[in-house]
């Protein structure tokens with residue numbers, strides 16, 4: 417049997433730096449665990465625009481459709497800020513999500529013990545936190561039509577459209593219920609049914625999928641604004657949160673900071689199963705390209721490394737190896753290693769991106 421295939425799209429800013437550390441980990445699995453991947457690499461985002469005049473070449477899109485999993489670093493940078501909307505770096509990422517139909521975006525927020533003091537919230541609020549945000553990723557206001565900036569009378573009007581079909585809501589709800597069954601068996605669905613029709617439909621459909629297919633899972637509903645408040649008040653009340661594309665974007669950044677740093681948070685974007693039974697999948701850190709620190713060896717590679725752990729778990733049925741990698745990260749943090757983003761106001765001496773990656777590899781070695 418051939419090796420599973422991975423397409424690496426490191427992207428812009430700190431993307432290539434953090435991905436270099438993931439490549440060390442991929443190499444380690446090949447050497448030490450006989451877990452070999454056929455790795456290819458290509459461009460996405462601003463670096464693709466520089467070469468092709470668009471943020472994702474059609475050939476790259478086609479490759480992404482064929483591989484077992486895509487690993488993405490980050491896209492964007494200030495030099496691309498004034499580009500036309502249709503060729504901005506972010507459009508490359510959005511095209512991948514849409515054309516691969518990666519409707520379920522899993523964004524876990526876990527607080528590592530070693531970092532509990534580092535959160536801006538009190539330690540007892542975040543210690544031991546382990547929640548999963550399931551964000552709908554291929555519809556809603558990110559993609560709804562009509563959209564654009566139009567002229568009405570003597571002024572312009574900016575329009576985006578929030579749009580959800582019943583089947584789009586139902587499929588992401590199923591992803592959330594399935595995950596909940598393997599975790600704490602609780603789902604909280606968040607929308608704004610008090611002001612938006614799409615929220616009314618969202619709530620109805622999630623409830624129906626629950627009643628008909630997952631009555632054993634505990635389901636609650638919350639308005640998304642109240643959800644944001646509850647997430648900062650007592651986040652441990654949640655297990656799985658399911659929400660739409662835009663609310664999920666906001667709530668997952670909020671959840672990320674509960675854990676101490678955006679530099680820690682991985683994500684998996686999953687679609688329907690392919691012919692080989694694996695879901696279409698793209699794995700990426702939740703953080704962006706951080707152009708202000710790019711190229712300085714300051715970036716935290718952990719979010720990207722943990723994204724590869726999610727690939728091991730969700731694409732390659734290697735749950736035990738995913739656990740091993742997550743434990744290695746935990747050990748390195750417990751040993752006191754910190755990249756600059758994990759330094760408190762009192763400072764200290766941060767380790768570089770590559771030193772952090774090397775330490776994770778050493779911890780993997782020690783796990784054998």
Ligand code: IPM
Nearest residue numbers: 491506507509510665702704
């Ligand atoms: C994210 C990012 C993206 C989004 C951007 C880069 C398009 O913020 O993945 O959360 O808004 O979805």
Ligand code: MG
Nearest residue numbers: 665666669702
């Ligand atoms: Mg975001």
